[in-house]
Amino acid sequence: MRSIGEMARDSGLSVSTLRFYDGAGVLVPAWVDPVSGYRWYGPGQLEEAGLLARLRRAGMPLADIRLVLAGWSGADTDLVRKLLEAHLRRLEQGLSDARGAFSTVRALLDRREKDPMTVPRTTTVRPAVSAPELAAALDAVRFAAGTDPDLPMLGGVLFDIEGDVLRVVATDRYRMAVARAATTGYGGPRVQAVVPSPLVDAMRALLTGDAPVRLAVDGDRVTLEAADRQTAGRCVDHEFPDYRRLVRLPAGRRALVDVAAFREAVETGPVRASEAPGQDGGACDLSVLKVTADGGVAVCEDGDDDPDRVAVNRDFLLHALAAGARDQLVLELGAPTAPLVIRRTGTEDTYSLLMPVRLED
Numbered sequence: 001m002r003s004i005g006e007m008a009r010d011s012g013l014s015v016s017t018l019r020f021y022d023g024a025g026v027l028v029p030a031w032v033d034p035v036s037g038y039r040w041y042g043p044g045q046l047e048e049a050g051l052l053a054r055l056r057r058a059g060m061p062l063a064d065i066r067l068v069l070a071g072w073s074g075a076d077t078d079l080v081r082k083l084l085e086a087h088l089r090r091l092e093q094g095l096s097d098a099r100g101a102f103s104t105v106r107a108l109l110d111r112r113e114k115d116p117m118t119v120p121r122t123t124t125v126r127p128a129v130s131a132p133e134l135a136a137a138l139d140a141v142r143f144a145a146g147t148d149p150d151l152p153m154l155g156g157v158l159f160d161i162e163g164d165v166l167r168v169v170a171t172d173r174y175r176m177a178v179a180r181a182a183t184t185g186y187g188g189p190r191v192q193a194v195v196p197s198p199l200v201d202a203m204r205a206l207l208t209g210d211a212p213v214r215l216a217v218d219g220d221r222v223t224l225e226a227a228d229r230q231t232a233g234r235c236v237d238h239e240f241p242d243y244r245r246l247v248r249l250p251a252g253r254r255a256l257v258d259v260a261a262f263r264e265a266v267e268t269g270p271v272r273a274s275e276a277p278g279q280d281g282g283a284c285d286l287s288v289l290k291v292t293a294d295g296g297v298a299v300c301e302d303g304d305d306d307p308d309r310v311a312v313n314r315d316f317l318l319h320a321l322a323a324g325a326r327d328q329l330v331l332e333l334g335a336p337t338a339p340l341v342i343r344r345t346g347t348e349d350t351y352s353l354l355m356p357v358r359l360e361d
Contacts, residue, residue, distance in 0.1 A: 001030065002046070004039040011049035016285050018049075020273035023302065026066055027052055048072065060087050124219070125161055125191050127183035128212045131226065135207035136325070137168045137179035138200060140350050143319045145197050146172035153238035157200045161217070162190040169243045173355070175316050176246060177323065180349035184212075193217045194236035202231040247353065252334030252341065255297045259329055262297065263321050269299035271314055274357050286357055287314040289333060289340070297331050308333070312340050312354040320352040 008015045021027040022039065027049060030042035041049075048069055055065050064083050071079035138157065146154030151173075158169040166181045195203070199222070206226040207213065214225040223232035271285040288300040290309040300309050310333050320342045321329065332341035339353040 001040045001042060004029070004041070007039075007041045007046070007049065010046055011053070013049055013053060014273065014285075016271050017273035021052065024062055026062055026069065044073070058087070059091065124217065125186050125188065126214055126216045127161060127164075127166065127186035128214050129166055129181050129183045131207045131209055131211060131213050133181040134166070134213065134215075135204060137166070137181045137350070138204050138207075139325060140179040140323050140344075140352075141168050141170040141177035142197075142200060142204070143170075143323050144172060144175045144177040144352065145170040145200070147197075148172070152236060153194060153240055156194045156196040156236050158240040158243070159193045159195055159215070159217070159222070160190070161186065161192070161215075163187055166215070167349075169240070171241070171243065171246075174313065175320065175352060175354050176243065177320070177352040178243065178247065178350065180347075183215075191217055192240065193222050194238065194240050195222055196233065196236050199231065199233040202233075206231060249338060249341070249353075250334060252332040252338065253291045254330050254332045255291055255295055256328055256345070257297050257331055259321055259324065259327055263318065265299050266314060266317055266321075270302050272311065272359065274311070274313075284357075285314045286311045286359075287317055288359070289331075291333055297333070308336065309359075310334075310336050310338075310340055311357045311359050313357065316354050320354060323352065 002010065004015055004018055007013075008018055011018075013021075018027065018039070022029060027045065029039035030045060031040045032038070033040070051072065052065060052069065055068060060068070060083075064087060068080050068083050071077070071083070141157060145157055148154065154170075154172055156170075158167075160167040160169060161183065164183050164187055166183050167178060168181070169176065169178050171177070203224045206224060206229055209227065211227065214223075216223040216225070217235075220235050220237065221232060222235055223230055266287050269287065272288055274284055274286045288304070288309050288311045289297055290300050290304070290306045292298045300306060317340075324342055324344055326344055328345050330343040330345055332343065334341075337356055337358075339355055341351055341353055343351040
């Protein structure tokens with residue numbers, strides 16, 4: 001017999017994932033200590049755990065996996081083969097449909113790129129900005145910058161300058177952060193530059209004083225000048241997605257939370273395992289949240305089936321709370337399929353969005 005810790009080590013599945021699959025009735029321990037509740041797994045269950053992991057990576061629904069494991073343990077190879085073949089057909093059909101849809105989208109994209117109305121980015125701007133304001137804005141968004149080499153346009157921070165406002169934005173698709181700083185000395189039309197993350201970090205290191213600094217965007221080059229020091233580099237040569245479309249959300253239920261107490265509740269509270277990408281691209285632990293009767297936000301206990309609960313990546317939530325840099329923050333929960341919004345009190349211009357993760361049935 002293997003303990004749950006030994007099973008996690010030998011199978012490559014995390015302890016929280018094993019607990020989730022137990023609760024879902026997919027991989028139930030051979031024996032549970034009636035006093036301590038500790039789980040123990042039989043020798044044959046290690047093979048089942050490996051099979052389960054492979055089927056989940058192939059996108060098979062849990063309902064079908066239950067039948068595969070039942071057929072596997074009962075030596076019903078005919079059932080297992082039919083389930084595998086049926087899922088493979090679904091995948092092939094889905095891939096065929098996706099290829100057709102992508103072909104149409106590419107044709108539309110080619111037509112859009114040939115549109116003579118497209119405006120090249122050639123404007124040169126040199127706005128001044130408060131060093132503390134810019135430092136706070138970068139601190140509020142840097143955690144959300146992407147690291148996927150296949151999506152280079154997300155591998156930095158967008159500097160969006162329009163009029164007397166600078167907005168900085170970062171996203172890795174699963175979360176997004178937006179912050180604002182006031183500028184002087186420009187006041188013109190909109191100019192954007194995607195600053196690569198290493199250059200963003202070099203800029204942040206210069207922002208140690210209280211005097212204004214000068215931000216210069218000249219074609220594909222961006223420079224930050226602070227007193228007698230400066231750092232500069234090339235912008236990312238890709239367009240950043242239109243983040244303004246992503247933040248047009250229906251109003252959700254807002255709750256003011258004490259960050260220290262809420263952070264402790266998230267760190268020590270129950271989690272749900274998920275195959276959704278985490279920080280390292282692997283599976284992640286979810287915190288499931290709900291608005292309480294007194295208007296607060298609580299971490300749902302196991303078995304809580306509140307229909308309006310929202311599940312988010314726990315690590316991403318902790319990062320967003322830290323980036324909020326306040327003793328109190330406003331959490332806005334919409335529908336279970338809507339992003340969780342984390343706002344600083346007293347401002348609508350600095351906030352983080354965390355994409356929800358669908359809970360398995």
